[in-house]
Amino acid sequence: MKRVLILGLLLAAVIAAPPLARQAQNPHVAKMSLKVGDAAPDFTLLSDQWKTVKLSDYRGKKNVFLAVYVLAFTGG
């Protein structure tokens, strides 16, 4: 049985997004506020099977690898 659960978070904007570096002016600084050693905030999200997936459901059961991928589906 897999000990590590991989969750792919597939993200793509529904609106035309700016080519990141060139056109973006004054990008709001976004550094992840979380750090190693912090408790991961719980979340509930819909899977591709339309089932709710809750991070806390894996507490004590599996390690979780959360991959946030932007525009993976669109090739952007």
Next chain:
Amino acid sequence: MDSPAANAAFAKQIGVTFPLLSDMNRRMLKSYGILKGYDVQNETYEWALRANIVIDKQGIIQLIDEGDSAVDPNSALTVCTTLHKKSTAK
């Protein structure tokens, strides 16, 4: 952000064996601080950073790679392997 339907099509296309999740209302992205805003021609667009995050069984974050460093998953996989070895050694 991609819908569950779009994710389902993608999952079928590439044959993934793990859940692909949608954050349609961006709540999770905001709570993790992954959402980034860009101002372009007086409009603000929100965009998620690429990130790899490893969370152990206790719910504690063991690794964060974000931006360019998240393109290479090897450091995350190394942490996963270490966690797995620890749990099987018990």
